[in-house]
Amino acid sequence: MNEMSSVPHFPQQPPPLPASSVIADFSGDRGDFFRLVRNGTGLELITFGFYRFWLATDIRRYLWSHTSLDGDAPEYTGRGRELLIGFLFALAILLPIYLAYFLVGIEAERYKAFASFPLFLFFYLFGQFAIYRARRYRLTRTVWRGVRFWMDGSGWAYAMRAAGWTLLTGLTLGAVLPWREAALERYKMRHCYYGDLQGSFEGRGSELFQRGWKLWLAALSPVIVGLALFVMNAGHRLSTAQSRVFGLVILIWLIAMPFIYGYFKAIEWHWWISGIRFGEVSFESDLASNRLYGLYWKVIGWFLLVSVLFTAYIFACVGLIAGFGNAANIAARIQGNIGMTAAIFAGYLGLLLAMNIVLRIYLLRDVWARVAASATAFRLEAAANVAAKGELADALGEGFANGLDVVGF
Amino acid sequence: MADRGPETIPAGPQPEGASIFYDGTSSRRHQVQLALKDGLEIIENGTTLATWPFADIRRADGVAGILRLSCVTAPSLARLEVRDSALGAVLISRCPHLNDNAVGRRGVATIVGWSVAATVSIVAVIWFGLPLAADRLAPLVPSALERRIGDAAEGQMGAMFGGKTCSSAVGSLAFNKLMKKISTAAGFDTPVRATVLNTPVPNAFALPGGKVYLFNGLLARANDPDEIAGVLAHELGHVSHRDNTRNMIYSGGTSFLIGLLFGDVTGSGALIFASRSLFTASYSREAEQNADNFSIEVMHQLGRPTKPMGDLIFRVTGNQGDNTLSILANHPLTEDRLKHLSDENRPASGPPLLSELEWTSLKAICKSGS
Numbered sequence: 001m002n003e004m005s006s007v008p009h010f011p012q013q014p015p016p017l018p019a020s021s022v023i024a025d026f027s028g029d030r031g032d033f034f035r036l037v038r039n040g041t042g043l044e045l046i047t048f049g050f051y052r053f054w055l056a057t058d059i060r061r062y063l064w065s066h067t068s069l070d071g072d073a074p075e076y077t078g079r080g081r082e083l084l085i086g087f088l089f090a091l092a093i094l095l096p097i098y099l100a101y102f103l104v105g106i107e108a109e110r111y112k113a114f115a116s117f118p119l120f121l122f123f124y125l126f127g128q129f130a131i132y133r134a135r136r137y138r139l140t141r142t143v144w145r146g147v148r149f150w151m152d153g154s155g156w157a158y159a160m161r162a163a164g165w166t167l168l169t170g171l172t173l174g175a176v177l178p179w180r181e182a183a184l185e186r187y188k189m190r191h192c193y194y195g196d197l198q199g200s201f202e203g204r205g206s207e208l209f210q211r212g213w214k215l216w217l218a219a220l221s222p223v224i225v226g227l228a229l230f231v232m233n234a235g236h237r238l239s240t241a242q243s244r245v246f247g248l249v250i251l252i253w254l255i256a257m258p259f260i261y262g263y264f265k266a267i268e269w270h271w272w273i274s275g276i277r278f279g280e281v282s283f284e285s286d287l288a289s290n291r292l293y294g295l296y297w298k299v300i301g302w303f304l305l306v307s308v309l310f311t312a313y314i315f316a317c318v319g320l321i322a323g324f325g326n327a328a329n330i331a332a333r334i335q336g337n338i339g340m341t342a343a344i345f346a347g348y349l350g351l352l353l354a355m356n357i358v359l360r361i362y363l364l365r366d367v368w369a370r371v372a373a374s375a376t377a378f379r380l381e382a383a384a385n386v387a388a389k390g391e392l393a394d395a396l397g398e399g400f401a402n403g404l405d406v407v408g409f
Numbered sequence: 410m411a412d413r414g415p416e417t418i419p420a421g422p423q424p425e426g427a428s429i430f431y432d433g434t435s436s437r438r439h440q441v442q443l444a445l446k447d448g449l450e451i452i453e454n455g456t457t458l459a460t461w462p463f464a465d466i467r468r469a470d471g472v473a474g475i476l477r478l479s480c481v482t483a484p485s486l487a488r489l490e491v492r493d494s495a496l497g498a499v500l501i502s503r504c505p506h507l508n509d510n511a512v513g514r515r516g517v518a519t520i521v522g523w524s525v526a527a528t529v530s531i532v533a534v535i536w537f538g539l540p541l542a543a544d545r546l547a548p549l550v551p552s553a554l555e556r557r558i559g560d561a562a563e564g565q566m567g568a569m570f571g572g573k574t575c576s577s578a579v580g581s582l583a584f585n586k587l588m589k590k591i592s593t594a595a596g597f598d599t600p601v602r603a604t605v606l607n608t609p610v611p612n613a614f615a616l617p618g619g620k621v622y623l624f625n626g627l628l629a630r631a632n633d634p635d636e637i638a639g640v641l642a643h644e645l646g647h648v649s650h651r652d653n654t655r656n657m658i659y660s661g662g663t664s665f666l667i668g669l670l671f672g673d674v675t676g677s678g679a680l681i682f683a684s685r686s687l688f689t690a691s692y693s694r695e696a697e698q699n700a701d702n703f704s705i706e707v708m709h710q711l712g713r714p715t716k717p718m719g720d721l722i723f724r725v726t727g728n729q730g731d732n733t734l735s736i737l738a739n740h741p742l743t744e745d746r747l748k749h750l751s752d753e754n755r756p757a758s759g760p761p762l763l764s765e766l767e768w769t770s771l772k773a774i775c776k777s778g779s
Binding site (some may be wrong): 026034043046047048050051054061064065066071072075076077080093098102143144146147184194195303383384386387388390402403405 | 490512617
């Protein structure tokens with residue numbers, strides 16, 4: 001057996017790996033996180049959203065400091081103020097770009113109606129640039145054992161690659177997605193450093209494809225069935241029975257989607273962690289593929305519950321303000337009623353804040369806890385005497401990501 | 410702790426791994442002894458690696474149960490991890506500025522205070538500053554640019570409404586005559602470009618760059634030329650005030666500033682949309698009022714009554730007296746406008762704008778073959 005064994009799922013199995021393995025641990029208390037996010041979300045409301053920079057910082061500090069490797073937790077040294085400044089700078093840069101975008105758009109529209117659409121490509125590039133630079137900021141604010149991580153490389157070079165791969169992914173209906181992930185991660189990781197220890201990524205697209213292709217087909221099943229029916233009918237209209245079959249496929253697909261996505265994310269995390277290298281140090285994950293989908297279902301459950309509560313609240317408000325009875329009468333009384341508008345707005349804010357808390361608990365903390373606790377590091381002694389190196393990066397990328405509403409890392 | 414004499418707290422039998430030091434230049438783990446003298450001495454096998462003044466020591470994030478410290482006068486990443494809780498407690502009592510780095514209650518209050526101040530100033534800029542800026546900047550926008558924007562909008566409109574313009578020969582003749590009269594009375598050197606569009610939507614508007622569109626839906630519901638003339642004069646008011654350009658500057662600025670608050674510059678999202686429409690509604694209400702006044706003046710100039718225009722709008726929009734949220738209304742309340750237009754009404758003193766025959770052919774401008 002060789003260490004590049006084709007089934008690297010369980011790190012305990014292959015004996016050739018050196019005995020020095022260290023299991024990562026996550027020790028964060030869920031209640032603490034809930035209080036942190038609840039208070040932070042409340043402050044976000046009071047500060048008209050400005051507190052988001054400090055909340056993001058607090059969340060990262062919580063996640064970093066409760067994840068430990070060999071008894072030592074990394075430390076997040078970023079500050080909310082840096083994110084605010086990064087955001088303001090990003091706005092200052094985005095303003096003239098939006099103006100230019102507007103003017104170019106006019107010229108394109110003049111040439112042909114709705115021709116300005118391809119300009120979105122430009123903003124896609126900008127978003128990818130932001131993702132790269134945001135990772136760079138977070139990495140340079142991560143300190144483990146008195147030495148910081150850092151990153152070089154070019155955000156624009158990355159953005160060009162990402163755009164090219166995304167185009168390919170779109171053309172192949174997602175078939176090349178694993179190779180896209182691998183190529184982009186290789187670029188990012190080979191520009192990552194821990195002190196003078198260079199990172200790299202050894203995950204292969206083919207591995208991810210092998211593990212995920214069934215999920216890919218399942219996600220595309222409505223398209224496949226639709227095409228099959230179309231070909232069978234040679235372009236004629238569907239019969240009633242066929243439409244029913246098609247409807248059933250879509251229904252099953254909708255129910256299956258959270259499972260498909262949850263399985264895919266688990267497989268992807270597993271693959272990602274297992275591909276990370278820093279010099280001689282390597283990582284493995286034993287995250288089971290069924291570890292994450294439950295979290296997505298919980299979020300859906302909470303969303304339904306909160307929506308039902310919101311609807312009940314709206315009905316209660318209507319009842320209190322306009323009374324019950326004739327629907328047309330009520331509609332006339334509600335329209336333009338300031339109290340009603342305020343009540344709906346308050347309810348909507350409540351819904352938004354509640355969902356924000358739910359999303360952060362399940363999709364941020366819980367996913368992080370499960371993924372982090374699944375990791376094992378090998379030959380960690382190779383990082384025992386790493387010389388400090390690398391400069392702090394600015395938070396401009398985070399600002400762009402915030403300004404353009406892109407997510408990624 | 411009155412006596413501050415030299416003391417070496419864990420005088421020897423320190424538990425294994427009790428304190429660990431990282432010097433900030435490498436990730437090497439130093440097992441160290443700590444001595445609390447004038448400052449905190451960090452000692453490895455008898456050699457002092459560093460001495461940290463108590464006042465410079467700060468707490469850093471770490472795993473629960475381990476006191477992790479940094480020092481502002483040491484390399485910024487140097488860290489000391491104290492795993493013995495008794496020793497940790499002594500150290501905590503010695504370091505007066507231990508928690509200075511933490512945001513704390515006062516820090517949060519500062520953030521809240523500044524955020525509220527920033528919000529107030531952003532709202533003030535939107536409320537007072539942007540209308541002023543739009544007024545001052547709009548005349549500076551070259552009319553060639555305005556015209557290009559208008560052409561772009563025209564392309565989209567053509568796509569939206571099928572782009573069927575109406576131009577029956579006699580109808581166009583009457584329409585052009587009407588436009589020429591109104592344009593002259595409004596003080597335009599050349600007649601404003603105008604087109605009738607074949608769509609059942611009852612509406613009329615002016616594009617940037619000064620092209621006026623009249624929808625056949627409105628024409629169909631008009632009873633006499635004065636009604637249509639009032640509406641067209643109202644649209645010329647928008648052209649003359651450059652309301653499109655001002656509106657663009659204003660709503661662009663509003664989107665941007667509200668995006669500043671909520672963090673999305675593109676201006677999507679329900680919250681942003683809601684607060685933005687609150688601001689722009691009151692702004693465009695003012696523009697509508699000004700355009701109405703312009704129309705009244707033009708109609709006076711022509712010696713024609715102003716009330717018919719109000720009647721037409723009322724016929725189209727119906728009674729909106731009390732069922733629209735007035736602060737959100739894009740147009741002034743129809744009853745208010747109606748009242749204003751009838752208050753300013755003067756009996757006809759000039760000749761009719763169009764003859765009966767011309768009016769009939771204008772109404773039929775979208776009928777092909779005539």
